[in-house]
Amino acid sequence: MMATEPFVHRSVLLDEVLALFAPVPAGTIVDATLGGAGHAAALLETRDDLRVLGLDQDRDALVAAQARLAPFGDRAEVVHARFDQLATVVAAAGTAVQPIVGVLFDLGVSSPQLDRPERGFSYRADGPLDMRQDRDRSRTAADLVNHGDRRELARVLRDLGDERYADRIARAVEAARPIAGTAELAEIVRGAIPAATRRTGGHPAKRTFQALRMWTNDELAVLAAGLDAAFEVTAPGGRILAISFHSGEDRVVKARFRRAETGGCTCPPGLPCVCGAVPEGRLLKRGGWTAGPAESTENPRATSARLRAVERLAHPDDEVPT
Secondary structure, three states: OOOOOOOOOOOOOHHHHHHHHOOOOOEEEEEOOOOOOHHHHHHHHHOOOEEEEEEEOOHHHHHHHHHHHHHHHHHEEEEEOOHHHHHHHHHHHHHHHOOEEEEEEEOOOOHHHHHOHHHOOOOOOOOOOOOOOOOOOOOOHHHHHHHOOHHHHHHHHHHHHOOOOHHHHHHHHHHHOOOOOHHHHHHHHHHHOOHHHHOOOOOOOHHHHHHHHHHHOOHHHHHHHHHHHHHHHEEEEEEEEEEEOOHHHHHHHHHHHHHHHHOOOOOOOOOOOOOOOOOOEEEOOOOOEEOOHHHHHHOHHHHHOEEEEEEEOOOOOOOOOO
16 A cells, blocks of 8 residues: 555544543644544534644644645644644644643554555565654664664563563564564564464564554653643643553553642652642543443454543643733
8 A cells, every 4th residue: 555545544432532522611622643633523523612733743644634624724733743742833833722622642553554564564564664653753663673782672572562572582583684674574573482372362473563663753752741741731621631552651641640630749648648749630530441342343443442531720830821
């Protein structure tokens, strides 16, 4: 499939996202991971008092999003940016986007990216060892696969892919260098994993490719910075939503939302707070939301999705409009 073909992506947990944003006041929703603009278009269709400021680092996605959002005119704006640049983008937009009443993160890789072999995300078709969300950036998966230290490769596979055979895979990769593309890498990973293990749990290279993609795009660090920026720009009464597909992503989201709920309180559990912590958010549901059986059947990508949400509270450090 060529990059010029349509960028079509089914939005995960769409009904839940719409319901969670329904109570927010009029203003702008920042879609920090715009993709094909499915969530954004639905929000604009259901609320004529909302604007959307959409960010994405994938230029193919931005082209598709611009086309999908064109009927909404100046109620939608798209920007080529990574979501850790969220605060900068909002500042540059100025008063035109104020107030920010919501921020949405839909994390991970999209179906169109997986379907395009030239992007290098998929173990099911041969392509270059690329995996960049933003092809303007220089680091690719090949840098780690073909030139990285074996111990660092194993650490990445363990930490970002929860791969139990990380050391075996890293040794096999090192022995096979240089590796030409994704198909060759997938076969090397398959050969490094015990045969009994290969018979369950999906494709044996799934965790390796996930880890390499997350390393290539520095996804967890970018996510932490993006969440901090979301709390910085969102007005009191606004909401911040994050859909994660991987335990590492979800841990980052859960920790940041928990810190918002407690204000970073360091007092012993069960005792009154005396450290002066001020909560900046209210969790909207402990544990979050997951897809139901019908959505998981219709869209298998939704099976691993978890949606967490927090409502922004007023904080003494918030700027007071003049």
